[in-house]
Amino acid sequence: MSAPKSKAIAVVAPAKVNLYLHVVGRRSDGYHLLDTLMVFAELGDGVTVETAGKLTLETDGPFAASLPNDHDDNLVMKAARALAEAAGIRPRAHIRLTKNLPVSAGLGSGSSDAAATLKALSRLWEIPDGAVDLPALALTLGADVPACLVAEPLFVGGIGEVLTPAPRLPAVDMLLVNPGVQLSTPAVFGARRGGFNPEARFTEPPRDVRELAELLKDRENDLAEAATRLSPVVREMLGAIESAPGCRLARMSGSGATCFGLFDDAETAGRAKDQLERYDWWCAVTRFGGG
CATH class of the missing domain: 3.30.70.890 (GHMP kinase, C-terminal domain)
Incomplete structure (x- = not known):
């Protein structure tokens, strides 16, 4: 009898676009305070996760060559390790990151990739709802990651952690x-x-x-x-x-x-x-x- 196939879960990591961005202040630690309207496009990177004996990352897509060679330093891997630690489990998964978006481009692709990884691995590892505070965990990974976790039109304040739903926007x-x-x-x-x-x-x-x-x-x-x-x-x-x-x-x-x-x-x-x-x-x- 052949071994059962491992399940794979695919999540889109949409491009983040700031329709406007105002710098409204600065904290004592140097972080800037923002007011911005974020929307999320249909176009994005792809994150696919499946069961594996250890945590690994594979990259492909038109902008994969722009990523650092050290996969351990990729925000996707940091997100996976942080989620596993918060859930009290061993980080075991193979992650495929398909880079369709330019890197360091103002589209939040790294943050969106991290948020998509949190979503996909939460399902793969069957982490119960509420067992991990995903928004708080997301903020430790980067200022844009909490908004990317929501991936709906948002007014974003503070350093990225204050999220307010925007009015309904037309297509x-x-x-x-x-x-x-x-x-x-x-x-x-x-x-x-x-x-x-x-x-x-x-x-x-x-x-x-x-x-x-x-x-x-x-x-x-x-x-x-x-x-x-x-x-x-x-x-x-x-x-x-x-x-x-x-x-x-x-x-x-x-x-x-x-x-x-x-x-x-x-x-x-x-x-x-x-x-x-x-x-x-x-x-x-x-x-x-x-x-």
């Missing part, structure tokens, strides 16, 4: 653009100049992409100027996206360098993608909201 087609340049989040925050901005949350749900874009026009990404000084191509990308026919709004996500444009439909976003690919930038059309 919006989006173009993501990355120049192939990695930007370090600490470096971008370190290069930031100027004071702080107030919170800019809204309560009325926008009915369509036009109304959403109008709301966001009064809100900025406070890290864009610093990112542009470190990588001037950010300004070039924003200009190219804004000039694409049908673009409702163009902004940078997170600490960059990925920028995005909001469009009325996927066809219009696709034409913009065709136009911008001549710059040899990574471009992808995806969607968020509508849930």
Whole structure:
């Protein structure tokens, strides 16, 4: 009789996009306090876990080569070990991480990968609901990981741990653009100049992409100027996206360098993608909201 097949669990790790990001203060320990609207796109990395005799990580996908060679230092492995320790079990699993998203790109892909790993391994290891405080554990892994664990439109405050559901957002087609340049989040925050901005949350749900874009026009990404000084191509990308026919709004996500444009439909976003690919930038059309 053949041995039973090990069960495999697959989870999508969606791209995180900051529709706006205001720096509202700074703690005594140096951490910046933020007010940001996070959404999560249909496009993302993939995390697949299955039973194994020990904890191992395999990587594939178009951006796998951008990952460090030392898999033990990968946030996915850190998440797996932290979950096992919190649950009081041995970390035994084979994890396959499919990197479809650029690395150090302002899309939170590492944080989203870690959150997806927590979800997948909780199921694989059959950890009872409530046995581990996953949001608290997520925060120990990184400021964006708690929000990525929720993976729904959120206003995020504090250093990333204060999560408030956003009003219902319409389904919006989006173009993501990355120049192939990695930007370090600490470096971008370190290069930031100027004071702080107030919170800019809204309560009325926008009915369509036009109304959403109008709301966001009064809100900025406070890290864009610093990112542009470190990588001037950010300004070039924003200009190219804004000039694409049908673009409702163009902004940078997170600490960059990925920028995005909001469009009325996927066809219009696709034409913009065709136009911008001549710059040899990574471009992808995806969607968020509508849930």
